[in-house]
Structure formats: C-alpha cells, structure tokens
Amino acid sequence: MASTAAKSHPYHMVDPSPWPALGTLSALTLAIGGIWYMHGGPLWGVAPGFLLLFATFYFWWRDVVRESRAGVFHTEAVNHGLRVGFLLFIASEVMFFFAFFWAFFNASAPLINSAAHVKWPPEGIVPFYAWGLPFLNTLILLTSGATVTVAHHAFRLGDREKMVFWTGVTVVLGAIFLACQAFEYSHAAFGFKDGIYPSTFFMATGFHGFHVFVGTCFLLVCFLRARRGDFTPNKHVGFEAAAWYWHFVDVVWLFLFVVIYLWGSMGFTGTYGH
Amino acid sequence: MAHGAAVAHGEHEHHPTGWKRWVYSTNHKDIGTMYIVLSMIAALVGGLMSWAIRLELAEPGIQFIHDTHFYNVLVTAHGFIMVFFVVMPAMIGGFGNWFVPLMIGAPDMAFPRMNNISFWLTAAGFILLMLSAVVGEGPGTGWTVYPPLSSIAFHPGPSVDFGILALHVAGAGSILGAINFIVTIFNMRAPGMTMHRMPLFVWSILVTAFLLLLALPVLAGALTMLLTDRNFGTHFYEVAGGGDPLLWQHLFWFFGHPEVYIIILPAFGIISQIVSTFAKKPVFGYLGMAYAMVSIGVVGFVVWAHHMFMTGIGVNARAYFTVATLIIAVPTGIKIFSWLATMWGGSIEFKAPMLYAMGFIWLFVMGGVTGVVLANGGIDTAFHDTYYVVAHFHYVMAIAAIFAMFGAWYYWIGKMTGRQYPEGLARVQFWVFFIGVNVLFFPQHFLGLAGMPRRIPDYPDVYAGWNFVSSIGAAITMAGTLLFYYVVFHTLASGRKAASNPWGEGATTLEWTVPSPAPFHTHEEMPVIAGGGHGHSHGHGMPRPAE
Numbered sequence: 001m002a003s004t005a006a007k008s009h010p011y012h013m014v015d016p017s018p019w020p021a022l023g024t025l026s027a028l029t030l031a032i033g034g035i036w037y038m039h040g041g042p043l044w045g046v047a048p049g050f051l052l053l054f055a056t057f058y059f060w061w062r063d064v065v066r067e068s069r070a071g072v073f074h075t076e077a078v079n080h081g082l083r084v085g086f087l088l089f090i091a092s093e094v095m096f097f098f099a100f101f102w103a104f105f106n107a108s109a110p111l112i113n114s115a116a117h118v119k120w121p122p123e124g125i126v127p128f129y130a131w132g133l134p135f136l137n138t139l140i141l142l143t144s145g146a147t148v149t150v151a152h153h154a155f156r157l158g159d160r161e162k163m164v165f166w167t168g169v170t171v172v173l174g175a176i177f178l179a180c181q182a183f184e185y186s187h188a189a190f191g192f193k194d195g196i197y198p199s200t201f202f203m204a205t206g207f208h209g210f211h212v213f214v215g216t217c218f219l220l221v222c223f224l225r226a227r228r229g230d231f232t233p234n235k236h237v238g239f240e241a242a243a244w245y246w247h248f249v250d251v252v253w254l255f256l257f258v259v260i261y262l263w264g265s266m267g268f269t270g271t272y273g274h
Numbered sequence: 275m276a277h278g279a280a281v282a283h284g285e286h287e288h289h290p291t292g293w294k295r296w297v298y299s300t301n302h303k304d305i306g307t308m309y310i311v312l313s314m315i316a317a318l319v320g321g322l323m324s325w326a327i328r329l330e331l332a333e334p335g336i337q338f339i340h341d342t343h344f345y346n347v348l349v350t351a352h353g354f355i356m357v358f359f360v361v362m363p364a365m366i367g368g369f370g371n372w373f374v375p376l377m378i379g380a381p382d383m384a385f386p387r388m389n390n391i392s393f394w395l396t397a398a399g400f401i402l403l404m405l406s407a408v409v410g411e412g413p414g415t416g417w418t419v420y421p422p423l424s425s426i427a428f429h430p431g432p433s434v435d436f437g438i439l440a441l442h443v444a445g446a447g448s449i450l451g452a453i454n455f456i457v458t459i460f461n462m463r464a465p466g467m468t469m470h471r472m473p474l475f476v477w478s479i480l481v482t483a484f485l486l487l488l489a490l491p492v493l494a495g496a497l498t499m500l501l502t503d504r505n506f507g508t509h510f511y512e513v514a515g516g517g518d519p520l521l522w523q524h525l526f527w528f529f530g531h532p533e534v535y536i537i538i539l540p541a542f543g544i545i546s547q548i549v550s551t552f553a554k555k556p557v558f559g560y561l562g563m564a565y566a567m568v569s570i571g572v573v574g575f576v577v578w579a580h581h582m583f584m585t586g587i588g589v590n591a592r593a594y595f596t597v598a599t600l601i602i603a604v605p606t607g608i609k610i611f612s613w614l615a616t617m618w619g620g621s622i623e624f625k626a627p628m629l630y631a632m633g634f635i636w637l638f639v640m641g642g643v644t645g646v647v648l649a650n651g652g653i654d655t656a657f658h659d660t661y662y663v664v665a666h667f668h669y670v671m672a673i674a675a676i677f678a679m680f681g682a683w684y685y686w687i688g689k690m691t692g693r694q695y696p697e698g699l700a701r702v703q704f705w706v707f708f709i710g711v712n713v714l715f716f717p718q719h720f721l722g723l724a725g726m727p728r729r730i731p732d733y734p735d736v737y738a739g740w741n742f743v744s745s746i747g748a749a750i751t752m753a754g755t756l757l758f759y760y761v762v763f764h765t766l767a768s769g770r771k772a773a774s775n776p777w778g779e780g781a782t783t784l785e786w787t788v789p790s791p792a793p794f795h796t797h798e799e800m801p802v803i804a805g806g807g808h809g810h811s812h813g814h815g816m817p818r819p820a821e
Binding site: 008009011012013014015016017018019020021023024027028031032034035038039060077080081084085088089091092093094095096097098099100102103106107122192193194195196197198199200202203 | 289290294295297298299300380381382384385386387388390391394395397398401402405431432435436439442443446449452453454456457460461462487488489490491492494495496498499502504505506507508509510515516517518520521524525528795797798799800
C-alpha cells in the first residue's frame with residue numbers, strides 16, 4: 001500500500017478489488033438461471049450462478065484473511081468496525097426471521113386478522129411430537145452453544161489446543177443437527193405443498209437449517225484457521241463472529257422449538273404416528 | 275493553492291485507471307459518483323414512463339395505450355424505478371457516500387470493498403427490473419405487488435419473478451450499504467466529532483441506515499414467500515391452502531412505511547445543510563432536529579396498517595393506527611418550524627440550492643397536511659385509492675425527495691466535479707420545475723376528492739378538465755427535467771472552476787475545507803474538531819488542521 005506511510009489514521013484503505021463485481025455477476029446469473037428453472041428450464045441452470053457465487057466467496061474472503069495475516073491493516077479500530085458490522089448483519093438476519101414468524105402467527109394466532117384460522121394445526125395435519133426428535137435437536141444445539149463458548153474461553157486463556165478441539169466438537173454437533181433435521185423432514189406426516197401449516201413449518205425451520213449449515217461452514221473455516229495459527233488470544237475477530245452467529249442460530253432455534261414445535265402442536269387432538 | 279494540494283495528494287497513489295477504476299473501485303467518491311450516474315439514467319427511464327402515463331390521461335378515452343395491462347406495467351415500473359433506483363441510489367448511495375466520510379473527517383467508508391458491491395448489486399437490481407418489464411407479460415401489480423394479483427394464477431409469466439429477484443438483489447445491496455454507513459458513522463468520526471456535533475445530513479443517513487437494516491429483511495422474507503407461493507407450491511398468501519393475502523400487505527407495509535421515511539429522511543438532512551448555509555446561521559434547535567429524525571424513524575415502524583384501512587382490519591386496529599400516524603406530525607412539525615426559525619433573521623441568499631430547499635419545504639408541508647387528512651381511518655374510507663392519495667404521496671415523498679436531490683446536486687456539484695453550475699440557468703430550471711410539478715399534482719387533489727380512482731387508464735368526462743391541466747403540468751415538468759440535464763451537461767463541459775468553499779461563511783461543515791474537486795483521498799490526516807461552547811457549534815464544529 002503506497003499510502004500507508006502517509007496515513008495518520010488507523011483505518012484500512014482497501015485496495016481495488018474485482019470480487020464485488022464478480023459477486024454481482026454471480027447474483028445476476030443465479031437470478032436468471034433460477035427464473036429459467038422456475039419456468040420450465042433445467043435445474044443445472046442455477047449451476048453457473050452458484051459456481052460464480054462460491055468463487056466470489058472464496059477469493060473475497062481469502063483476501064480478507066490475507067489482509068488480516070499481514071498484520072498492519074486490521075488495527076483495533078478496524079477490528080471494532082468489523083465486530084459492529086457483523087452484529088448489525090445479525091440484526092438484519094433477525095428481521096428476516098421476523099417475517100417468517102409473522103407468517104406463522106398470522107396463520108396460527110389470528111390477533112389482527114379475524115379471517116385467519118382458528119384451529120391450529122389445521123384439520124388433517126399431524127405435527128411432529130415436540131419432545132421427540134425436535135427436543136433432541138434442541139439439546140444438540142444448546143450443547144453446541146456451550147462447546148463453542150468453552151472453546152472461546154480456553155483461547156482467551158491462551159490454550160489453542162483446547163480451542164481447536166472444542167471448535168471441532170461444535171462443528172460435529174452442527175453436522176449432527178443437520179442430519180437429524182434431514183431425517184425429520186423425510187419422515188414428516190405432511191407434504192410440502194399441503195397448505196399453510198407445512199408452508200410456515202418448512203419455511204421457518206428450513207431457513208434456520210440453512211443458517212445452521214452456514215454457521216457450521218463458518219466454524220469449520222475458523223477451526224482450520226485456528227489450527228494454522230491465524231488467531232491470537234487477543235485478536236480473533238473471525239472466530240468471535242462465527243461464535244456470535246452460532247449463538248444467533250441457537251436462539252432462533254429456541255424460538256422455533258417453543259413456538260412452532262411445542263406451542264404449535266398443543267391444539268393437536270389426534271394421535272401421533274410412529 | 276488548493277489545486278496544487280490536490281495534485282500533490284494524488285501523485286503517490288496507484289489506483290487503477292480506465293474501466294477498472296470504476297468496476298474495482300474501493301473509493302467512496304468514485305462509488306458515490308457511480309450511484310448518482312445510475313440514478314440519473316434510471317430517472318430518465320422512470321420519468322419517461324410517467325410522461326407516457328400523463329399523456330394517456332390527458333383526455334378521456336384511450337389515447338394510445340390500448341393494452342391496458344401495459345398501462346399497469348408502466349405504473350408499476352415507474353414506482354419501482356423511482357423509489358429503488360432513482361431516489362435511494364442518489365440520496366443514500368450517491369450523496370451519502372460522497373459526503374458522510376467528508377463531513378465526519380473519515381478517510382473513506384468503513385468497508386470500501388463492500389461499498390462497491392452495494393453499488394453493483396443496485397445496478398444488477400435495475401437490470402433485473404428492466405428485464406421484468408420486457409420478459410413475459412410484464413408485472414402489472416403496482417409497486418405493492420399484492421397477491422392474489424401477483425400470484426401465479428394472474429401473472430403466470432416470469433415477469434413478477436424478475437421483479438421479486440430485482441428487489442432481493444437491490445435490497446441485499448442496500449442492507450450491506452446500511453451496515454457500512456452505521457459502522458462508518460459510529461467508528462470513524464474524527465477526534466472531537468462527537469455524535470452531537472455531527473452535521474444533520476450525517477444524522478439523517480444514520481437513521482436511514484437503521485431503517486434499511488431493519489425493514490428490508492422483512493421485505494426479503496415476504497418476497498421469498500411470494501416466490502415460493504408462485505413457483506414451489508407453498509400457500510402463504512393463497513386462501514385455498516389456508517393462507518392469507520393480508521399477510522403480504524402486513525409484511526409489505528411493515529417494510530413499506532419505513533421505506534417512505536428511508537426516502538425522505540436523507541432529504542431532511544440535505545435541506546438542513548442547505549438552509550443553514552444560505553441563511554448563514556447554525557440550524558435552529560440542532561438536537562431537536564436530530565432526535566426528531568430518530569423519533570420519526572422509530573414511530574415509522576408502528577404505523578404500517580394505515581395503508582390497510584380498507585382491508586377489513588378491526589375498528590380498534592384502525593383507531594390505533596390513526597392515532598399512531600397522527601403522532602408523526604409532531605416530529606415533522608419540529609423539523610418544519612426549525613427550518614423556518616433557522617431562516618428567521620438570517621441574511622438569506624437565494625441561490626439555486628436554497629430555492630430548492632424552500633421549494634422542498636412548501637411541497638413537504640402540502641403533502642404533510644394531506645397526510646394528516648388521510649391518516650384518519652374514517653376519511654380514508656372515502657379517499658382510499660383515489661387521486662387524492664396520488665397527489666399526497668407525490669407531494670410529501672416523491673417530488674419533495676426530487677427537490678432535495680436537485681438542491682443537493684447544486685449544493686455539492688462544485689465539490690464533486692470542481693465545476694460550478696451556471697446560477698442564472700439553475701434558477702430558471704428551478705422555477706420551471708417548481709411550476710411544473712405544482713400544476714401537475716395540485717389538480718390531482720380535486721380529482722381525488724371527486725372520486726377519480728388511481729391506476730386506471732381511462733375516466734369519465736367529468737374529470738377531463740383537471741386531468742388536462744395536470745398533463746400540461748407534466749409537460750412543464752418534463753421541460754424542467756430536460757433543462758436540468760442540460761445544466762448538468764453545461765456544468766461538466768464549461769462550468770467555471772469551483773472554489774474550495776463557494777458559499778462563504780454559512781458553509782461550515784468539513785467538506786468545504788478540502789479542495790474542489792475533492793482529491794481522490796481526503797482526511798488522510800484526521801482533522802481535529804475544536805469543541806465550541808455547548809449549544810453554539812452543534813453540527814458546525816470548526817476544524818483546525820492536525821499538526
């Protein structure tokens with residue numbers, strides 16, 4: 001950076017980069033391929049968009065990691081900005097789920113709309129028994145929230161080995177959660193297109209599952225970076241962000257469990273299968 | 275000399291030139307310029323659509339739009355383009371990018387690379403929206419995209435899907451941009467630039483960014499459900515499957531009402547800077563002005579169903595949403611009276627930006643007064659979906675925002691390009707545009723009171739007179755718009771050189787301390803803001819050079 005010598009501020013003047021334009025190209029390609037698929041085109045129509053998207057992720061975040069490892073760019077002021085920025089991103093994610101919870105309550109508890117359902121689950125829907133697999137998944141996610149915190153505390157005390165181990169355990173727990181959810185989906189007593197109940201159920205839990213997948217990948221990258229020695233006990237913004245994201249995903253699940261699985265099945269008067 | 279300093283500054287840089295300078299940019303000024311160019315292109319497209327609408331409505335009967343669905347497509351695209359690709363890119367992406375870092379003494383935005391993708395995603399959204407109008411039947415849904423009209427049964431082609439993804443992509447860009455602005459403002463203020471000394475334009479962008487951050491994801495969720503309803507067999511808005519079309523309206527307006535404040539809040543900030551500069555006085559009631567914007571932002575999240583008075587929501591809900599909406603008149607009143615009090619006793623110069631600021635105040639008061647009328651659930655029963663509503667929101671939000679954009683352009687163009695606009699021509703442009711929009715929209719109040727519905731290409735003969743007047747106003751507005759593009763061309767081609775501070779003692783914010791045009795990098799040495807006595811230097815902390 002030519003201007004490094006002249007600058008008297010602690011901020012990171014990022015070099016020009018082709019990745020934002022590539023990312024935009026991927027969004028355009030993905031959108032057009034997706035619409036083609038929705039209107040009769042082949043599924044591989046979305047493949048070019050996804051390929052470009054993953055390439056963007058890889059190259060862009062590779063550059064961020066390199067800038068971090070260079071040591072001079074990510075000052076404490078920059079790291080503070082990154083932390084605040086990530087928390088704001090999580091806030092926007094909360095509002096994304098807000099929309100799906102609204103859809104659920106609009107259908108199940110008609111406070112504003114008198115026209116909506118009065119019986120929930122609707123006639124003919126056999127929901128999941130909340131204290132079965134959903135409760136097991138709750139325990140898995142809560143445990144993973146604890147293990148990622150153990151990893152963080154260990155690292156703050158300087159124990160990298162322990163941090164790597166417990167981060168790895170968290171990744172495995174995330175993968176187990178996803179496997180359980182896949183099993184659950186494949187044994188649902190209602191089809192995806194069977195009306196408003198499956199719509200709200202699959203949209204809310206499905207997007208949550210996607211976020212678990214993203215968070216697991218994020219933690220996996222942190223696991224590899226920690227083994228490589230990218231982080232120090234005083235400076236590990238990437239890991240902090242992953243841990244915060246993980247806790248966010250955790251809290252969303254608690255709401256899903258209590259609201260959709262537990263409260264949402266209380267009106268069920270039939271008998272559970274299996 | 276200021277110019278020499280700019281050259282010396284630029285010499286040790288190695289930023290790319292040619293197309294890479296723009297496509298790969300991590301510079302807040304270049305990105306801001308691209309936003310403004312995008313906005314000016316989109317304004318031509320969206321403006322031509324409104325011109326077609328007014329031509330069709332000039333006389334009773336069908337003039338030239340024989341496909342009435344195409345008329346609906348024009349209305350839809352006009353709304354989308356003006357909201358998402360004209361006003362937002364210019365005010366937030368354009369002037370916000372340019373002047374938030376300059377005004378707070380920061381060297382750039384917090385995340386320069388993310389800043390770039392915010393812009394390009396907006397441009398990609400514009401491309402997708404244009405595609406939506408030409409692929410398939412075109413979306414004839416209005417910008418509100420209500421199901422069941424927007425469902426697969428009534429829009430079977432890919433148009434609405436293109437529209438949905440256009441908003442998804444542009445919305446993602448806006449969310450990233452919002453994060454960028456908030457972190458920049460929280461984290462990168464120069465020493466001494468406390469929150470309570472920030473210029474009001476910075477405050478306005480901060481509040482706007484929070485609204486974007488919290489409102490847009492709700493739209494994204496609603497759009498996702500519409501997309502899956504249309505293409506993957508869910509039933510969120512489908513009554514046949516137990517869904518509820520009103521869910522869309524709730525979610526859309528939970529986003530949509532903050533969205534109209536997203537459009538007008540940056541205008542508040544711009545007008546405050548201009549009025550203070552040309553009255554040569556600090557803004558009256560600085561803290562009240564800042565927190566009025568904050569409270570407008572907060573209350574804006576709990577009034578959404580005043581767009582839904584006619585949907586059958588309960589009487590208690592209508593009473594609540596009426597009262598909550600009327601409360602917004604309080605902070606907006608604080609803003610209006612504080613602008614007037616700023617002017618009071620000032621030595622006012624009626625340069626083009628100030629003309630536009632005063633034009634803004636007139637338009638905003640007009641639209642605000644009809645807003646208080648429409649806020650009443652009972653009265654709205656009669657006025658809902660009439661031209662009274664069209665007149666209201668064009669005054670209060672659309673044209674008011676355009677006035678702030680024109681004002682900002684005249685105010686800052688010298689700083690951005692180093693060229694000053696031609697003052698005489700600019701004043702002529704103002705008066706043509708001001709007369710044009712008022713002749714265009716004022717008669718629409720009468721049409722609405724007489725019951726003329728919106729979004730219909732034909733009308734009974736009884737509405738002919740005022741419609742003709744309105745279309746004449748549209749012609750004058752068009753002339754004013756084209757004149758503006760000529761002023762732009764004239765300024766860039768042969769405008770005289772702009773001084774660092776062309777406005778004199780009234781212009782006290784930090785952007786006037788750097789040369790014109792602002793060099794590629796500014797504030798590389800952080801300015802230090804001297805602390806004035808409390809209550810005197812609010813928003814106008816005078817900079818002194820750092821040693």
